Amino acid sequence: MDLATVDHLLTTTRSVRKRLDFDRPVEPEVIERCIDIAMQAPTGSNLQGWHFMVVTDPDQRAQIASLYGKGREAYYQLQQKHPAQFGEDDSRLFRRDKMIESSAYLSDNLHRVPVLIIPCIEKEMTEAPHLAALAEHRSIHQASLYGSIVPAAWSLMLALRSRGLGSSFTTFHLFHEDEVAALLGIPGHVLQTALLPVAYFKGKDFRPANRRPGREVTHWNSWDRRR
Numbered sequence: 001m002d003l004a005t006v007d008h009l010l011t012t013t014r015s016v017r018k019r020l021d022f023d024r025p026v027e028p029e030v031i032e033r034c035i036d037i038a039m040q041a042p043t044g045s046n047l048q049g050w051h052f053m054v055v056t057d058p059d060q061r062a063q064i065a066s067l068y069g070k071g072r073e074a075y076y077q078l079q080q081k082h083p084a085q086f087g088e089d090d091s092r093l094f095r096r097d098k099m100i101e102s103s104a105y106l107s108d109n110l111h112r113v114p115v116l117i118i119p120c121i122e123k124e125m126t127e128a129p130h131l132a133a134l135a136e137h138r139s140i141h142q143a144s145l146y147g148s149i150v151p152a153a154w155s156l157m158l159a160l161r162s163r164g165l166g167s168s169f170t171t172f173h174l175f176h177e178d179e180v181a182a183l184l185g186i187p188g189h190v191l192q193t194a195l196l197p198v199a200y201f202k203g204k205d206f207r208p209a210n211r212r213p214g215r216e217v218t219h220w221n222s223w224d225r226r227r
Contacts, residue, residue, distance in 0.1 A: 012161075060184065160198060174192060
């Protein structure tokens with residue numbers, strides 16, 4: 001295995017918002033191949049309850065974009081109303097203004113993104129006898145559910161990235177999940193978990209982000225111990 005190539009893929013797969021090419025078509029075959037790859041991801045108890053809703057119809061994309069924009073506005077209203085709960089005083093948010101600008105750009109142009117993919121998971125997974133028994137243990141219950149779709153969504157983003165396509169893991173549309181479900185005919189037993197805007201990206205390759213060294217957030221055998 002070429003570790004240099006693998007490491008480059010893992011360290012340069014970014015949330016792409018402002019560099020999406022709205023005018024270049026995305027081949028359905030590429031999307032299908034990337035989903036095939038994503039379905040090799042692990043899933044809780046190997047129940048394989050994934051589904052991927054791919055939206056390319058312009059009218060549907062426009063309606064989803066409108067709902068996404070309303071969700072984004074609702075989110076920022078909550079953020080302004082409860083700043084402490086959203087970490088407004090966190091020093092790690094030093095790039096917040098740039099992120100907000102990027103998020104606003106994507107929201108304003110979401111209807112132009114050629115492909116929207118909504119990773120979904122069957123709610124029945126939570127009703128499997130061994131998982132339903134965990135319902136009162138909220139942390140493990142949620143981890144089992146989302147841990148069965150998020151790895152696949154990330155694998156999908158990596159597969160797209162390796163083929164020159166950018167994406168971003170977004171959730172604002174979930175403020176209006178029921179309306180999106182009605183629009184797309186998603187049945188009630190299926191839970192939407194995210195929305196990935198997908199397009200070929202413009203410009204040069206991406207670089208690793210500015211992150212703290214891993215050793216600063218790695219704890220060995222006890223929380224207060226570093227290596």
